[in-house]
């Protein structure tokens with residue numbers, strides 16, 4: 001794995017797909033020699049890395065973005081088959097530990113150009129403003145080094161770029177500009193959430209969602225097949241793959257797919273010089289003036305820790321000792337029931353209505369933090385696994401339950417878990433096929449998490465009861481959306497990077513993904529990750545203009 005490795009050959013074209021679909025046509029990809037010291041190498045092309053690659057390239061920087069996963073062409077490569085589409089998930093071995101080891105794979109991280117957004121559920125929500133100062137304003141967690149007013153501007157930029165379909169007036173939080181596209185029509189599952197919320201006297205609305213409710217360029221509107229979380233094969237889904245990345249290529253960025261970065265090189269002066277990556281059976285080295293890590297909340301700390309060297313024996317950017325610590329999941333518990341009439345909840349995107357009531361209402365809680373809940377639409381394999389795994393159904397009972405699954409209705413929460421240093425990512429002794437130590441992921445619920453779960457499950461169950469659902473049951477054990485293992489802050493002693501995502505220890509090493517979250521809030525994170533990436537790009541441009549890069 002050295003820069004002098006005789007096997008390294010500059011590639012004429014990066015990736016299996018040297019060009020990529022975009023609504024307006026096909027764009028050729030530029031390629032860079034490995035000996036060219038590019039301005040930015042970015043590790044990971046998901047919500048954080050893909051967005052940043054686009055913005056930096058549009059600002060005129062030379063960019064090579066690496067991803068361990070393939071560059072899919074959804075129209076050709078995706079099938080309406082849950083099993084087949086598991087090719088989108090990061091399923092390499094990891095060790096999970098703690099009192100409540102978390103399930104990894106489908107529900108947590110992707111391995112594709114476009115990252116986890118290729119199979120995400122497209123829910124596009126802004127943080128509650130107070131969460132950016134959670135410690136000062138709400139008394140828990142940590143303050144972010146960024147203000148909500150600044151983030152509001154970047155949220156708007158992302159909503160426009162993703163052509164979010166959403167309601168005319170969003171009921172919670174400060175006013176926001178109108179969503180670019182109208183909301184989608186509601187399916188039966190979404191209407192049942194709405195009826196239940198009204199019966200309980202709280203607000204609901206159409207979920208702002210990143211799939212097209214009307215055509216955009218050559219892209220068709222959503223056709224409501226419901227295969228969103230297995231990768232949308234029609235390109236109606238607005239993922240990083242078909243929004244930011246075509247723009248990135250147009251602006252001259254190179255995406256090098258199927259390339260696993262194993263180590264960041266640092267010189268004697270303590271500056272990053274590039275990355276070692278494995279591609280087509282050999283290790284190669286790409287020179288860079290700056291390195292950005294954007295590999296998701298597990299792979300980001302893993303890479304920083306695996307890059308330990310003489311100058312930084314505890315891993316890169318780790319003088320605070322916080323790399324890998326404060327891992328936050330989100331609570332993803334659900335309430336289910338049976339309706340007399342058919343619901344067919346899998347028709348259309350899974351979450352078409354939402355209530356953020358308990359994100360904005362602090363009264364009546366015996367815990368800190370917020371949660372939202374949404375309508376659900378599990379596909380058959382996901383549903384059969386829930387019934388077998390969570391309810392222990394098997395044999396004829398399982399067959400009978402599946403036979404009436406068209407009557408099933410469910411509500412799922414996205415709930416805020418507080419940062420806790422004991423929840424963390426470290427390196428295991430075991431290694432992967434590249435010889436790299438794998439990640440060990442430890443997680444345990446706190447009393448605060450359990451109190452929130454209890455409240456949310458009881459409230460969602462009441463909502464189902466209010467619409468006449470019978471045979472109701474609660475799914476107690478599910479988590480989603482990992483964040484927080486390289487937190488941003490104002491103080492090098494208590495954070496890994498500053499507000500710009502720049503590491504305190506190595507000035508040309510940056511982090512730009514969900515790892516930088518100091519707290520996680522009660523909404524799905526991808527809009528915030530992309531907004532932070534847009535802000536990071538603006539800050540880099542400003543720093544560069546002042547000669548401070």
Ligand SMILES: Cc1cc2nc3c(=O)[nH]c(=O)nc-3n(C[C@H](O)[C@H](O)[C@H](O)COP(=O)(O)OP(=O)(O)OC[C@H]3O[C@@H](n4cnc5c(N)ncnc54)[C@H](O)[C@@H]3O)c2cc1C
Pocket residue numbers: 043044045046047048049066067068069106107108109110111112113114115116117119120121122123124125229259260261262294295296297299300303481482512513514515524525526527529
């Ligand atoms: C099933 C599912 C549904 C979801 N639904 C929603 C939703 O509705 N709304 C929402 O806001 N969020 C949702 N999310 C979460 C959202 O997708 C993630 O929070 C977000 O994509 C994380 O962004 P990221 O940049 O941190 O990482 P990712 O988007 O996961 O990107 C990381 C990329 O880095 C690559 N990588 C990692 N390590 C290396 C390495 N060493 N070398 C090369 N490449 C590397 C990976 O292959 C991956 O492609 C969902 C996630 C899943 C899994």
